[in-house]
Amino acid sequence: MKYLFIRLHEACNAGCWFCNFAKSNDRFRLSPEKYQEILEECLRQKVNYIRFTGGEPLLDLNLPTYIRQATDLGIKCSIITNGSLLSRNVAKLKAAGLSQIIVSIDDIGENHNNNRQIKDLYNKAIDGLKRCKELGILTRVNTVCGPHNYKRMPQLKEEFSKIGVDYWELSALKLEEKIEYDATYDEIHEVIEKVYFSDDGIIPFGKMWCGDTLQEQNMYFKESIPPRVRTECSMTSRVRYYDAKNNNIYVCSLLPHRGLPKEDYYHFSENEKFAYTNDAIDRIAQKYRIHGKEICNGCSSTAAFYGERDCSYSEKSDWEY
Ligand SMILES: C[S@@+](CC[C@H](N)C(=O)[O-])C[C@H]1O[C@@H](n2cnc3c(N)ncnc32)[C@H](O)[C@@H]1O
Ligand code: SF4
Numbered sequence: 001m002k003y004l005f006i007r008l009h010e011a012c013n014a015g016c017w018f019c020n021f022a023k024s025n026d027r028f029r030l031s032p033e034k035y036q037e038i039l040e041e042c043l044r045q046k047v048n049y050i051r052f053t054g055g056e057p058l059l060d061l062n063l064p065t066y067i068r069q070a071t072d073l074g075i076k077c078s079i080i081t082n083g084s085l086l087s088r089n090v091a092k093l094k095a096a097g098l099s100q101i102i103v104s105i106d107d108i109g110e111n112h113n114n115n116r117q118i119k120d121l122y123n124k125a126i127d128g129l130k131r132c133k134e135l136g137i138l139t140r141v142n143t144v145c146g147p148h149n150y151k152r153m154p155q156l157k158e159e160f161s162k163i164g165v166d167y168w169e170l171s172a173l174k175l176e177e178k179i180e181y182d183a184t185y186d187e188i189h190e191v192i193e194k195v196y197f198s199d200d201g202i203i204p205f206g207k208m209w210c211g212d213t214l215q216e217q218n219m220y221f222k223e224s225i226p227p228r229v230r231t232e233c234s235m236t237s238r239v240r241y242y243d244a245k246n247n248n249i250y251v252c253s254l255l256p257h258r259g260l261p262k263e264d265y266y267h268f269s270e271n272e273k274f275a276y277t278n279d280a281i282d283r284i285a286q287k288y289r290i291h292g293k294e295i296c297n298g299c300s301s302t303a304a305f306y307g308e309r310d311c312s313y314s315e316k317s318d319w320e321y
Contacts, residue, residue, distance in 0.1 A: 001311065002047045003321065004276065005241040005253045006030070006038065008063075012055040014082045015117030018144065018173055020257075021055050023117070028245040035066055038242070038274050043073055045276040051078045051102075051253075058085040064096040071097030078102060080142065084118050086128025090135060100138040102169075103129055107149045108156065115148075130163055139166045145209045146173030147181045154194040161201030170195070170204035171300040172226035174257070179224045188221075206302035228299035233292035233307035236285040238321070240276055249275075251285040258298045264288075 010026040012019075042050065050070050057063060058081050067077045078100035079093070086103065093101075103125050107115055112122040132139050141160055145153060153170065160168055173179060181188065188210070196208055211217045211227040219225040229235075233252075241250040247268045250256045255265065266281045268274065275281065288296070292307065299307070306313065306321050 001049070001238055002045060002276070003049045003051060003239045003253075004038070004042060004047050005051045005053055005239065007053050007241070007243045007245070007256070008055065008057050008060050010055045010245055011059050012082075013059065013084060013118065014056065014121070016082075016115060017117075018115075018146075018175060024055060026055070026245070029060060030062075030244040032062060032065070034244065034274070035062075035069070039069060039073060039075075041274050041276050042070070042075055047075060047276060049076050049078065051080060053080045056082055056084070058089055064089075064092045067093065067096040067098050071099075076100070078138075080104065081128075082116060082118070082121065083125030083128045084121055087124060087131050090128060090131045090137070094132075094135040094137060098137055100140060101129070101132045102140045102142055104142045104144070105156070105160075106144050108152050108159070111149065111152070126159070126163065129165060133164060139164075140169065141165050141167075142169045142171065143204075144173045145170050146179055147183070148173075150181070150183075150188070150191055150209075153191055157195055157201050165202055168202050168204045169206060169300070169302050170209045171206075171302065172209050172220065174226060174298045175224075181221060204301070206300070206305035209301050225297050226299055227301055227304045228296045229293045229304055229307040231293065231308045232289050233296075234289070234309060234311050234313075235303050235307040235321075236289040236292070237311050238306070239303075240281075242274070249281060251281065251288050252292075252296075252303065254296070254298050254300055254303055255288070 008030045009028050010021050010024045012021045012024050015022045057079050070077050076099040080102040083103040105125050106112060109122050113120060129139050143156060192208060196203055207227045210220045216227045236251045239252050241253045241256050243256055248265050250265045264284055302321060
């Protein structure tokens with residue numbers, strides 16, 4: 001199974017306090033010509049899935065066309081979005097062949113609107129999810145969890161269960177600085193119990209946001225290291241992440257956010273064609289496959305879970321990752 005993430009651009013209409021792209025007016029946009037080149041390589045490499053991300057991908061008016069072109073080649077497409085523009089675009093996206101939508105929702109109502117600095121965003125995002133469900137697009141919510149919102153995860157669980165969200169990813173907030181929880185063991189475990197062990201609604205997939213084992217939880221709460229693989233990491237064989245503006249490719253979707261040294265990603269030179277793989281990219285993948293368990297400080301609960309499994313592993317569907 002091969003996934004390609006494409007960061008189309010950095011521009012974003014939201015102002016999330018935890019994100020480097022907050023309210024970015026960056027003018028770069030992926031060109032349709034470059035996208036054709038990417039698709040040709042996806043065909044050669046038998047890429048199964050393309051996930052569009054940003055910035056806010058729905059700001060690119062070419063997106064429905066990009067989805068149609070990939071879908072016509074047998075490649076399934078998903079979008080990860082803040083949801084602000086989803087309702088008004090959902091019919092177009094469905095017509096283009098969109099398979100899955102991933103909406104980022106981290107908190108309830110006004111808390112979410114304030115965190116992301118968009119008026120009424122929570123209702124817009126929920127409405128977008130409902131419209132996707134009506135049209136048969138697979139729905140997933142990505143929630144970034146940290147000290148500021150962890151207590152409301154049970155409430156989010158209730159809301160997502162009510163509308164029948166298909167998948168829920170609950171991942172740890174990552175920041176450059178140390179993340180401190182002003183919470184007791186009992187307070188954290190009350191949340192864990194309600195979210196992961198109470199059979200009254202959707203249960204997030206992957207590892208728990210703060211780790212599954214005592215050792216993982218100690219690393220997370222004491223050192224701010226989110227759960228990562230304990231074995232070799234198979235994500236490096238499944239996933240590539242292309243940052244279109246900077247013309248860089250990464251061997252996992254979590255690495256681009258970590259300020260990596262230059263030798264840990266591959267930069268395409270000006271006239272070089274896009275490649276999903278080459279010797280240099282494979283060498284980096286091999287490094288992270290073996291050493292990810294010691295060096296990855298920005299992994300996600302989902303990638304950590306799948307990274308520990310064989311490439312062919314699929315519990316419910318390939319779209320889980
Ligand atoms: C960079 S956003 C791009 C797509 C879209 N704008 C959105 O918010 O869904 C991709 C994902 O990264 C998450 N994210 C952003 N900053 C983060 C951080 N500091 N720690 C963990 N996840 C983060 C977002 O919540 C979102 O789910
Ligand atoms: S909506 Fe997404 S890209 Fe935009 S600021 Fe928030 S997390 Fe970043």
